[in-house]
């Protein structure tokens with residue numbers, strides 16, 4: 371195998387999707403513990419303010435809310451694989467970055483609080499993964515607590531998320547009675563020991579389901595119950611099928627406790643074995659395979675102020691083909707300009723370090739002085755553009771207003787640039803001079819006002835506005851479009867990129883409008 375092919379083949383790039391509090395941060399810590407990126411788990415978020423991070427306004431904001439705004443990328447080896455874990459903010463306050471990060475991975479880990487089942491945010495994030503049929507691995511968490519009937523939770527996943535479940539492990543008891551899991555594929559029982567969450571535990575394994583040792587370890591009654599239950603479970607659930615997994619139709623399911631660091635390794639074994647290596651990516655010209663010789667990649671996220679010593683922004687690029695080496699020249703396709711990149715950064719367990727080399731599936735950070743936008747493609751000369759890096763219809767809206775009305779021009783410039791960066795979306799109604807800011811997470815609003823103040827020297831404030839949702843609109847028939855523009859003009863606006871948008875005061879209004887104008891298409895996402 372050539373070096374390029376083997377480097378590509380061992381990479382697994384994934385993100386975690388979950389509802390806040392399901393255990394994403396905890397599982398990330400344990401995953402890194404296994405990756406030996408950390409000696410001892412428990413330092414990912416820097417909870418309690420260890421003083422490790424230098425402080426910026428950004429970090430202050432993060433600290434105040436006790437959440438992680440920075441979406442970092444962690445790389446570590448596991449088994450034969452080299453894993454890239456893209457962290458996504460999991461808190462109530464999240465942003466479009468979360469959505470777009472999911473377009474830069476090849477698989478996802480879905481973490482579910484097994485006491486609660488399928489929750490809201492998970493539903494939404496699953497919807498986004500469906501845009502690319504991303505393969506999903508599932509971890510049922512918090513087995514050290516009293517959970518719901520595991521069969522029932524799996525049914526809920528199947529019905530609500532429309533994905534088949536194939537249990538790979540099966541839990542034995544839960545809460546105080548949690549004894550471990552039976553690994554269906556390996557035909558062995560792995561016994562749980564509580565209070566070992568901060569270390570990699572020495573495994574206690576009983577081979578074979580009929581092994582009498584199992585009875586003495588977990589008790590005759592539980593052992594009998596397990597055998598009976600498994601017969602039922604295996605009969606009633608789906609068998610794992612690699613093809614169905616890779617097409618996003620079936621998810622392997624693992625049980626455990628992230629806090630107790632139990633079961634996380636089983637999940638990682640499955641993920642590194644089955645999850646796909648870097649996948650081919652679509653461009654406007656052709657499909658780009660990961661083992662293409664020539665370098666290419668796209669920007670899916672731009673982050674400001676990560677390091678207060680550098681006032682610049684970092685553009686996160688997913689490499690799709692070829693190889694990045696320090697000092698190489700690449701073409702910034704949208705600008706038609708060649709740039710020499712000598713200081714790209716990689717993100718290892720939260721640290722920024724200079725990357726010498728990076729391969730498809732890896733993420734590198736480019737210093738951005740305002741020229742790079744979300745969705746930008748970089749190549750080795752070819753004028754191609756990656757597709758499928760969308761804007762998502764915002765769900766929250768505010769009118770933004772200046773304290774000093776003379777600075778209207780700066781405000782507009784700032785908003786348009788921030789929207790190009792993907793920090794927020796801006797809409798200018800056709801019929802009036804309002805400026806409407808739209809976001810998918812409420813934190814985006816605060817970030818925008820803070821950045822307008824520091825970077826554009828304008829003081830802006832928000833006012834509530836009666837908007838429920840927005841849809842980008844298109845119409846094939848110019849006459850019908852004209853009519854729509856005239857009749858619906860009170861609800862029409864242009865976004866930061868001058869795209870026509872329908873601003874709906876209520877969902878009912880949107881539905882009625884869609885019925886009334888069947889020739890107009892209303893889009894929930896828009897490509898950059």
Ligand code: GDP
Nearest residue numbers: 390391392393394395396460512627628629630
């Ligand atoms: P996130 O919001 O999804 O990142 O969730 P966290 O990892 O911060 O976890 C939320 C809370 O659940 C924290 O108090 C964790 O200690 C707790 N937690 C996470 N995993 C487990 C688990 O397996 N068992 C129990 N009992 N608590 C857990």
